[in-house]
Amino acid sequence: MFLARAPTTLTRIHLHAAHRASVHLSHIGSKPIPIPPNVSFETTPTSIAVTGPLGTTSLPLFPFVKIDQTPAELLVSVEDAEMKQQRQMWGTTRTLIANAITGMSEGFKVPLYLVGVGYRAAMEEDPRGTADGGSGKRLNMKLGYSHSVYIPIPPHITAEVPLPTKITLFCTDKHQLGLFTAKVQSLREPEPYKGKGIFVGNETRSIKSVKKK
Numbered sequence: 001m002f003l004a005r006a007p008t009t010l011t012r013i014h015l016h017a018a019h020r021a022s023v024h025l026s027h028i029g030s031k032p033i034p035i036p037p038n039v040s041f042e043t044t045p046t047s048i049a050v051t052g053p054l055g056t057t058s059l060p061l062f063p064f065v066k067i068d069q070t071p072a073e074l075l076v077s078v079e080d081a082e083m084k085q086q087r088q089m090w091g092t093t094r095t096l097i098a099n100a101i102t103g104m105s106e107g108f109k110v111p112l113y114l115v116g117v118g119y120r121a122a123m124e125e126d127p128r129g130t131a132d133g134g135s136g137k138r139l140n141m142k143l144g145y146s147h148s149v150y151i152p153i154p155p156h157i158t159a160e161v162p163l164p165t166k167i168t169l170f171c172t173d174k175h176q177l178g179l180f181t182a183k184v185q186s187l188r189e190p191e192p193y194k195g196k197g198i199f200v201g202n203e204t205r206s207i208k209s210v211k212k213k
Helices: 009-023 084-105 174-185
Strands: 040-044 047-052 055-060 065-069 073-078 108-115 120-125 137-142 149-152 158-163 166-171 197-200
Touching: 040 065, 047 084, 055 084, 065 084, 073 084, 084 174, 108 174, 120 158, 137 158, 166 174, 174 197
Parallel strands: none
Antiparallel strands: 040 047, 047 055, 065 073, 108 166, 108 197, 120 137, 137 149, 158 166
């Protein structure tokens, strides 16, 4: 029978270092970001500008965030991954840059579906025009109320109504698109008993059974 030898001091140091490296490695932040051929970058110590077919956007950078670029991909790193703030911002910064690349090259699109008897939507001119900072367009929706519901379309959002029960929203900023989508859905949140409301994409809601007395 052979007895296992206790690891030497040098081996223990290597194992400890490997453990620390694996603990402080950001699985999201360490992933390379593919660069489309139609996207370019301009970096400064405090920001990165992303330019593509759909425009230009700029993201602020913390001083400890480092950007390395190759012809095919972008690499994000931080100075000291053992510091909590740097670990947190590592993955966040990588996600924001990836979203900016997608936004400037392809944009983001989300469909909304109006589910309910008599529910429908139409695009029309906003009688207030652009006086309140809008785009001059608004959605006119029938959502089961005794009145129509109107919501102005912001300038950074493109809205289409291909069907009376479907609205398609498009934006180059994923965050802004999410905010406006939530605003529209809040006008008629899906309810759990009859399954009526405004649904986002492939969203589903479980239907609750009504207890009979």
